[in-house]
Amino acid sequence: MDTLSQTFSALADPTRRAILARLAIGAATVGELAEPFDMSLxxxxxxxxxxxxxxxxxxxxEAQWRRCELRAExxxxxxxxxxxxxRFWEQQFDRLEAYLKRTAPQPKGKSDGRKRRS
Amino acid sequence: MDTLSQTFSALADPTRRAILARLAIGAATVGELAEPFDMSLxxxxxxxxxxxxxxxxxxxxEAQWRRCELRAExxxxxxxxxxxxxRFWEQQFDRLEAYLKRTAPQPKGKSDGRKRRS
DNA sequence: TCCATATTTAACATACTTGTTAAATACAAA
DNA sequence: TTTGTATTTAACAAGTATGTTAAATATGGA
Structure with missing residues (x-):
């Protein structure tokens, strides 16, 4: 399997993402990592x-333990x-913003044209 | 399945990533998208x-076509x-950089201390 | 209406994933 | 060497993914 597929596939499981989140705090043994899960070792x-x-x-x-650590690289x-x-989703956001600007009520009277809260 | 798992799972396939890459260029019909792949419709x-x-x-x-477009959001x-x-992998990089700085040959003679090419 | 085109659904085969329990392995300490 | 602790491997079951071909569906146009 190609590297990218393997990475995304590994991330596609909530247990594995939780393990990574735990390891972001610090290294841990298998037993420690397993503890919070309702799942066999x-x-x-x-x-x-x-x-x-x-x-x-x-x-x-390390002796009879395996110390796991994050390799976020x-x-x-x-x-x-x-x-x-x-850029595609930010462009999308820009388009929405532009649309809102176009359709928002125009400032009337002696406006300075600055933005205001809705 | 949770949203994040669904997203990563969708990305974990090279055909699907290729389809997204194609759609980044512009919208396309199913037939157009299928064309480059050695795979049934x-x-x-x-x-x-x-x-x-x-x-x-x-x-x-659109008539008998389905026009697909990217929703990168x-x-x-x-x-x-x-x-x-x-930050974890960048930290790692920083550590490597610091290590290299420590172990690199010290500037000698009338050095100005600036970086040089290896 | 009838046909061609575009696409999806159905039915099926195969392979992969993920969980389980039981057994194997590795090491430390008594 | 025996025992206890930590972890992995083996064997299995159930569910999911992905590809195939054949049939169904939807639409436009002759």
Missing amino acids: PAVSRHLRVLTDAGLIERHT GLRAAADWIEEYR | PAVSRHLRVLTDAGLIERHT GLRAAADWIEEYR
Whole structure:
């Protein structure tokens, strides 16, 4: 699977996003990561494998623990991809703004033409 | 499925990303969108449904055609989510930079201390 | 009305995902 | 070496995704 697909696919699961959010606070072991979830340890372990394969986390063995840490760098390509589309939605916003400006009641009387609250 | 999962899931397929890229150029019919792919029309039609459900495209009926157009606004939440992690990878970059600065050969002789090409 | 064009829906096959439980593995400490 | 703790792998079930072909639907025009 291509890298981008793998990244987006890894992010398409709420458990995995929650794990990443937890790791943004700091490194943690598998057990610690699993604790908040109503899910077996093997299930969490598999989510961690998906995140590892996607390059979003790193695991180092420490005695019988695996310390997981965020590797947000793995998000960069996905961020860049989405970023390409930002101008489209911002353009959309500009169009809406322009429309509202056109259709808003015109200032009347001795107006200075400045914006005012609706 | 939650919105974010739906968005990332929709983006996790190269055909769908290619369709979005095509639509960034301009609106197109289903047939036009399908043309570059070695895939049946029903398969493309289903990809378009996934994109529609994720709010990434819009379809208007025009006679017997369905004109599809990009709705990049649907990417905003995903962009925001990823953005939260940007500081982590940029921090990482800063750390690398600091490391390189520490380990780089010190300027010697009558140096002005300015950066130079490696 | 009848036909051609554009697209979707139905029915199906295959593969992937994700969860479960039970067993295996790895290490630390008694 | 035996035991306890942490984690992964194996085997399985259920649900979801994605592609196929054939049939259905919708519209415009002869």
